[in-house]
Amino acid sequence: MKTLKKRLVTSWQLYVLVLPAVIYIALFAYKPMYGILIAFKNFSIRKGVWGSAWVGFDNFKRLFNSYWFPVIMKNTLTLSALSLVLGFPTPIILALLLNEVKSIKFKNAVQTVSYAPHFISTVVMCGMLTLFLSPSTGVINKIIELFGGEAIFFLQEANLFKWVYELSNVWQGVGWSSIIYFAALSSVDKGLLEAAEIDGATRMQRIWHINLPEIVPTIVTMFILKCGQILSIGYEKVYLLQTDANISGSEIISTYVYKVGLEQADFSFSTATGLFNTVVNCVLLITANQLSKKVTDSGLF
Amino acid sequence: MKTIRKQISGDKFFQLMVTIILTVFFIIELYPMLYVVFCSISNPDAVASGEVLLWPVGITLQGYQKVFQYRDLWIGYGNTIFYTLAGTALNLAITLPCAYAMSRKELMGRNQLMLFFMITMYVSGGLIPTYLNVKSFGLLDSRWCMVILGAISVYNMIVARTFFANSIPDEIIEAARIDGCNDFRIFGKIILPLSKAITGVLVLYYGTGHWNAYFDAMIYLDDRKKFPLQLFLREILIQSKFAEEALTDSTVSAEELAYLAELSKNADLMKYCIIIVSTVPLMFIYPKLQKFFEKGVMIGSVKG
Structure with missing residues (x-):
């Protein structure tokens, strides 16, 4: 007991150092959580969170029965699935390929250029897409016409939205996301690679049996994190790329939350939708983690 | 053979x-x-x-000339520079001390504190409760809201903590303590000078975030004088506002049609120039920090 007290006394300054962060998190992350209550209420600003009347699960029932619910679920899941299939493996492949390059100059050039798009803001990225995909003046349609095709109204087609969204995401993020795998590859034992070479293993075999297993823990960690975000895809970009014509392919849970909440001021309903999203995310994260513990013996927590 | x-x-x-x-x-x-x-x-x-x-x-260089005359853009530029500098400074002032303290074994209950921080990575109040919370602090339509929101990112704090835990030997801290240094002095005089790499990483992460953010500004700001660059960019690039305004302002005559065509043509030209003007600062800065952030990601990839 005495030592405990002593330790607390001698390290009080450490607590002062964490204090600002704790205060910020308490006021701006935990305090709003109290507001989740309004998902179960008929909230009015005048009465406040506590004073508004309880309505139980009415807002959720309304959500599940609404016209938009199947649409936003389908779109959110489609975009997530596509980002898992396209967005997840590409950085790994890039890192494995870059690792095989002998010329340092070439490697640096590829890395520097592929990181650059990461620094382009979402707004500018969507602006570029709008310009490039314009049916009359856009460069992509010019190229299609050059090869005898017909101009496509990319941003007006609900079916094409997911491809526009995800392919541009890969273009923008693949270089940046590969850094973590590239860093993990630097810890591969060089002696092992040489031994395999002497034993007659081809380059493909060396990558498959030595390099890849080395980065599997990193892949697993990244995969679990990704699973936890399945329903929370970047609404900032989706919101900017939405047009009236593509809305049936582009409305997702989070953009719906924004529109219902801040544009139509249906606070309770919007919060209920957001809460549903959070709950599903947590369930997915925990499931992915348990699954990974069973299969690979490693998990996040 | x-x-x-x-x-x-x-x-x-x-x-x-x-x-x-x-x-x-x-x-x-x-x-x-x-x-x-x-x-x-x-x-x-x-x-x-x-x-x-x-x-x-x-x-x-016509496009650039027009862009330089476009006043809104420069208002946005000025605001964004302020939000980025002030915001990043606040980020560092909160993140670094917290990460350092969290890396020290003497901090009793640090596992509980870690849980306290990490829960917020996965659970949040959501859009409306957060909005009401910002409102309750009187931060709506305030410049400070753009600086204060996101003052600490838990992910970045964990990256920094991992850096402190792995690359600063306990012996240094022990020796300083024996020499009579208290924790404030150790942090200020010994740890900070050894943390250039992680500070570089944090500046890049936070700075890019502030420079490129538009969503918070869109939700919380009303006064155009306070808009950051990205909001003006959105008007021009996505909503094509200037062409639209001209359309509603004019009764259409042949002359004006020609003028409108001219304007929309220039609008596209201006868009390309604006993309360059708004993105150039980051494009210049990041190659200089490249070594740092490659290292930084590596630090972060050691399991937090």
């Missing part, structure tokens, strides 16, 4: 394939950015008709 020769030629083929794939990749990554640069200095007619593909055509 034969198998070895086969293996070597196979490896050569492999190397060739890798080079080809990466060269194609390199071009795919570079071309869209180069294309924007070409268009920004080309004759707008040439851009619209698709003549500009591999190099600029009919070089002109």
Whole structure:
């Protein structure tokens, strides 16, 4: 007991150092959580969170029965699935390929250029897409016409939205996301690679049996994190790329939350939708983690 | 002997394939950015008709001249610089001390504190409760809201904590303590000077975030004088506001139709220039910090 007290006394300054962060998190992350209550209420600003009347699960029932619910679920899941299939493996492949390059100059050039798009803001990225995909003046349609095709109204087609969204995401993020795998590859034992070479293993075999297993823990960690975000895809970009014509392919849970909440001021309903999203995310994260513990013996927590 | 020769030629083929794939990749990554640069200095007619593909055509700086006269953009630029500098400074002032303290074993209950921080990575109040919370602090339509919101990112704090835990030897801290240093002095005089790498990483992460953010500003700000650059960019690039305003302002005559055509042509030209003007600062800064952030990601990838 005495030592405990002593330790607390001698390290009080450490607590002062964490204090600002704790205060910020308490006021701006935990305090709003109290507001989740309004998902179960008929909230009015005048009465406040506590004073508004309880309505139980009415807002959720309304959500599940609404016209938009199947649409936003389908779109959110489609975009997530596509980002898992396209967005997840590409950085790994890039890192494995870059690792095989002998010329340092070439490697640096590829890395520097592929990181650059990461620094382009979402707004500018969507602006570029709008310009490039314009049916009359856009460069992509010019190229299609050059090869005898017909101009496509990319941003007006609900079916094409997911491809526009995800392919541009890969273009923008693949270089940046590969850094973590590239860093993990630097810890591969060089002696092992040489031994395999002497034993007659081809380059493909060396990558498959030595390099890849080395980065599997990193892949697993990244995969679990990704699973936890399945329903929370970047609404900032989706919101900017939405047009009236593509809305049936582009409305997702989070953009719906924004529109219902801040544009139509249906606070309770919007919060209920957001809460549903959070709950599903947590369930997915925990499931992915348990699954990974069973299969690979490693998990996040 | 034969198998070895086969293996070597196979490896050569492999190397060739890798080079080809990466060269194609390199071009795919570079071309869209180069294309924007070409268009920004080309004759707008040439851009619209698709003549500009591999190099600029009919070089002109008209677009840039127009952009420099566009006052809103410079208001946005000034605001963004302020939000980025003040915001990043606050981020560092909160994140670094917290990360350092969290890396120390003497901090009793640090596992509980860690849980306290990490829960917020996965659970949040959501849009409306957060909005009401910001409102309750009187931060709506305030410049400070743009600085204070996101004052600490738990992910970045964990990266920094991992850095402190792994790359600063306990002995240094022990020795300083024996010499009579308290924790404040140790942090200020010993730890900070040793943390250039992680500070560089945090500046880049936080700074890019502030520079590129638009969503918070869109939700919380009303006064155009306080808008950051990205909100003006949104009006111009996504909503094509200036063309629209001209359309509603004019009763259509032949003369005005020509004027409108001219304007919308210039609008596209201006868009390309604006993309360049707004993105150039980051494009200049990041290669200088590249070494730092490659290291930083590596630090962060050691399990937090």
